[in-house]
Amino acid sequence: MKVLITGGAGFLGTRLAHTLLQAGTLRGETITQLMLADLVAPRDTVLTGDARVRHHAGDLLANIPTLMAEPWDAVFHLASAVSGECEANFDLGLHANLDTTRCLLDACRAQTLGGHRPPLFFFSSSVAVFGSDAAVPLPAVVRDDTLPTPQSSYGIHKFVCEQLVADYTRKDFIDGRAARLMTVSVRPGRPNGAASGFLSGLFREPLAGLPSTCPVDLDTRVALSSPANTVAGIVAVANASREDFGGRTALNLPALTVSVRDMLAALGDLAGPEVMGLITHVPDAAIAGIVAGWPSRFESVRAPRLGLVADTSFTAVLQQYVRDQPDAVGLPQARARLGLPPRA
Template sequence: MNILITGGAGFLGTLLARRLLQRGTLCGQPIDTLTLTDLHPVADPGLLADPRVRRDAGDLLQRLDSLMAGDHDAVFHLASAVSGECEADFALGLRSNLEATRRLLEALRAQQARTGQAPLFFFASSVAVYGGDEAVPLPPVVRDDTLPTPQSSYGIQKFICEQLVADYTRKGYIDGRAARLMTVSVRPGRPNGAASGFLSGIVREPLAGIDAICPVDPSTAVALSSPDTTIAGILRVAEASRAEFGGRTALNLPALSVTVAEMLQALERSAGQAVAARVTVQPDAAIARIVGGWPSRFESERARRLGLPADASFDAVITQFRALAR
């Protein structure tokens, strides 16, 4: 099996690649090659040492013709401009999220016409597809049948891409599955441009002895998922049969609902009051507006039927991060 991961040098792309190589199979088939493409080259030593790994670096739109010259049995499309970037630069979001996905789907349609086989396609969507609209208010609990009403450019781009994946699947060009990922916390590494980035930073930085800023009111409730839970969800969705996945609509992965204050309390329980005190609340209206518009409570019945649980607690999430950071 030949697999392509876009965003393969990023945090989730690297974790997914490691997990796939450890397993050695996808959908019961042995992995022959794993191509990792990203704006910057893959640097993970373990991945580089594996003979199954192929590296590709550069702008995805510019690299697509070369990338898709060969056939791929499965594609995990994780590459994306993030929420804060898309709100600040409208053209960037359209190009990186919408046009790159459309072009990738078109390349896979051409592959299906050439080979007669519909490749597996996983699309990483986001809970940013939900938001409160005057005509359709956001309910207190988001369920599988809740109507998405995005309130950010990023969320709208993700929702459009979900519909493209559904239509290409309906037409038989791909075997597509879209899953809406929760904010992943705690992420290691450097901060990115996501509006939700502080939900990792308020834990990661204090544990490293660095001061951190919380740009929202601590009473703000959010929906989170640990890295391990997120990767498990991606793989389960990718390997589910069409009947198990249930239709073509994007699936909400399970969420841990928690307030920012509860996150900071868990940090204090894990590392002590002095560490938790490194976080200072400095409200940022733009970030608060984006994050405050996202849902914080989910009932994901489709995910439950796939055997996917949410994280047990944010204490467990911090324990996972500290073990990973050692």
């Protein structure tokens, strides 16, 4: 089994690569090669030191002819320009999201028409496909049959690509699976251009001893998923049979619904007042407007059929972050409360 991950040097791509390599198989077949394609080379030396791993750096659209010169058995398409970037730079969003996905799908189609079996094609979509339109208001609870009416360029791109994946699947060019990811929190590393980025930075920065601001009302409710639960969902969707996945429509991954106020309370209970003193409330109308348009409650009958459930609490999400990133907790008092040894 030869696997390609676009966005393979990013946070989710790196975590997915580790998960696949540790499993050793995908859909019952041994993984013999894993290609990580991204704008930059991966920095994870464990990955790059694995004999099964190759990597390719550069603009994905420009590099698709090179990447797809050999057939792939599975493609995980995670790469995209994020929400804030797409609003700020319309052309960038079209290039990175629509044009690149269409070109990648066509390369898979050519592979199939050339005699190779249709590759598994996982497309990383987003709950940004949902919004409130004047003619179709967003319901209080989003279900599997809720009509997507995206209200941002990013959401439009994701929904268009979902439909392309469905159609290429209908034509047997690919075995396509689209899953809508919730906001992933807590992400390590540096902030990105996503409107939802504060839902990681609001916790990551104070734990590191850095100031952070909350741009939305504290009673804003959001739908979240931890990194581990998100990757587990991706792998489950990829491994599912066509029948178990159920149709060609994108699947909503499970969500933990929680208010920002309760998220901050969980942080305070775990890490203490020293961390909380680094957080200030600085409203940002642009971010608040985007986030307010996203659904916060989901009910699905499809995801549980694949064994997928939401995270149990935001406390559990924070504990996962601390386990995964112990060196990212900088304040001595916070480290003591979290049971971490003093930093050298």
